[in-house]
Amino acid sequence: MNRARSSIRHLVNIYRLGVKELWSLWRDPMMLVLIVWVFTGSVYTAATAMPETLHNVPIAIIDEDDSALSQRIVSAFYPPQFIAPRLVSMTEADRGMDAGLYTFSLHLPQGLQRDVLAGRAPQLQLNVDATRMSQAFTGSGNVQQIVLAEVGEFVQRQRVGTAAPVELAVRARFNPALEKSWFGSLNQIINQITLLSIILTGAALLREREHGTIEHLLVMPVTPTEIMLSKIWAMGLVVLAAAALSLNLVVRAMLQVPVQGSLPLFFTGAALCLFATTSMGIFLATLARNMAQFGMLLVLTIMPLQMLSGGTTPRESMPEMVQTIMLAAPTTHFVEIGQAILYRGAGIDVVWQPFLWMALIGAVLFALSLARFRKTIAQMA
Structure with a gap:
């Protein structure tokens, strides 16, 4: 008790x-x-x-090819990761980068689609404003992946008989x-x-x-x-x-x-x-x-x-x-x-x-x- x-x-x-x-x-x-x-x-x-997250990143694109492939690349950059791309000239892109209007400027050269279909390796120029550290570090890799993915899919559709030997199906679980x-x-x-x-x-x-x-x-x-x-x-x-x-x-x-x-x-x-x-x-x-x-x-x-x-x-x-x-x-x-x-x-x-x-x-x-x-x-x- x-x-x-x-x-x-x-x-x-x-x-x-x-x-x-x-x-x-x-x-x-x-x-x-x-x-x-x-x-x-x-x-x-x-x-x-979050520092590694891309959100509303401004990007300018100089499209000198004006082809189906270049238009695919332009349309691949969309919100919420990127602001809708601004199609500008080379001079406007340089001025915009100097003024801090764009984090990235992507140059698509003339003859891009022709060279890709011919098996040549055209060079694309990507200018990055590295003062925006987080966006520059993460975004440059993302831009490269987006461009390479669009080029690869375009080439595969143009060459029907050259399918990849292995197809990887990626499924993201818990956060699709x-x-x-x-x-x-x-x-x-x-x-x-x-x-x-x-x-x-x-x-x-x-x-x-x-x-x-x-x-x-x-x-x-x-x-x-x-x-x-x-x-x-x-x-x-x-x-x-x-x-x-x-x-x-x-x-x-x-x-x-x-x-x-x-x-x-x-x-x-x-x-x-x-x-x-x-x-x-x-x-x-x-x-x-x-x-x-x-x-x-x-x-x-x-x-x-x-x-x-x-x-x-x-x-x-x-x-x-x-x-x-x-x-x-x-x-x-x-x-x-x-x-x-x-x-x-x-x-x-x-x-x-x-x-x-x-x-x-x-x-x-x-x-x-x-x-x-x-x-x-x-x-x-």
């Missing part, structure tokens, strides 16, 4: 301390602005302004139109869940230390475990709610990105990841003396977690040592869960191993953070 009463008292303390954390967050306007921006504007810009916004938006939500959970829990602990309210907690009949759990459930609830609203309102409604799998299963995985990352945030806050030091620790922590977890670059492309080390990070398994569920519609039979790994990593991080938190409180007492 006494044990039951003690358990209920612990739960009540955790609940009330968590409510206190929510009220403290509500009175912090900068944190509220950060939460709103992270799950709205940041997600939208990551989906629509190869829309990069689908990947960018969902991956940004996964990254922001990690980022915000560490910031909120760490800032909550440092805010109490700076305001002196941590001393008030020390004289109250509460334990360090209750204080930690209250911060974890309160900040985790805020992040989960914000992520759910962002996924449904920004990603699915505004960006029209389809979600393949079960959202309850995904947010269950997110809750496990939050248990680990919020514990990590408390651990970092115990190492820092103020918010400035905490911010520096965040830079050293967040960047590797996001860049090496497999969300930006596939883990298979990383060195084997990096892959092995990052298995100890909860974000690696959360990215695997998020991509499997949201992109490919995977069920629990596919992602149970990452779930198990996140639970184990979360338990270890919680134990380490609790030990460090108790040591910090003992030094303050």
Whole structure:
């Protein structure tokens, strides 16, 4: 009976301390602005302004051949990747490039179709404005692929008897139109869940230390475990709610990105990841003396977690040592869960191993953070 009463008292303390954390967050306007921006504007810009994505790229074409082949090439550049091509003269193209009106100018020489059908190799000139770095780097390869594809198809139709010995049929699964916004938006939500959970829990602990309210907690009949759990459930609830609203309102409604799998299963995985990352945030806050030091620790922590977890670059492309080390990070398994569920519609039979790994990593991080938190409180007492 006494044990039951003690358990209920612990739960009540955790609940009330968590409510206190929510009220403290509500009175912090900068944190509220950060939460709103992270799950709205940041997600939208990551989906629509990815550096490697071509969108409304201006291109000028000098068509001196005026043949069926040159017209095919001109018509191959269309929105949304390219603005409708401007047919200009060589002088106008040079002036437009100098004025920054065009990122690309493509010169189709006279006799292009005749030389191609005769088996000769005519030279096409592509001028690139390299000051527009992202468009220039990605777009030059795209322009080359488009031109070569149109020339190859034109020649094959003209020479009926010379069919290619092998025909490759490419089918893109899970993203048939190869829309990069689908990947960018969902991956940004996964990254922001990690980022915000560490910031909120760490800032909550440092805010109490700076305001002196941590001393008030020390004289109250509460334990360090209750204080930690209250911060974890309160900040985790805020992040989960914000992520759910962002996924449904920004990603699915505004960006029209389809979600393949079960959202309850995904947010269950997110809750496990939050248990680990919020514990990590408390651990970092115990190492820092103020918010400035905490911010520096965040830079050293967040960047590797996001860049090496497999969300930006596939883990298979990383060195084997990096892959092995990052298995100890909860974000690696959360990215695997998020991509499997949201992109490919995977069920629990596919992602149970990452779930198990996140639970184990979360338990270890919680134990380490609790030990460090108790040591910090003992030094303050």
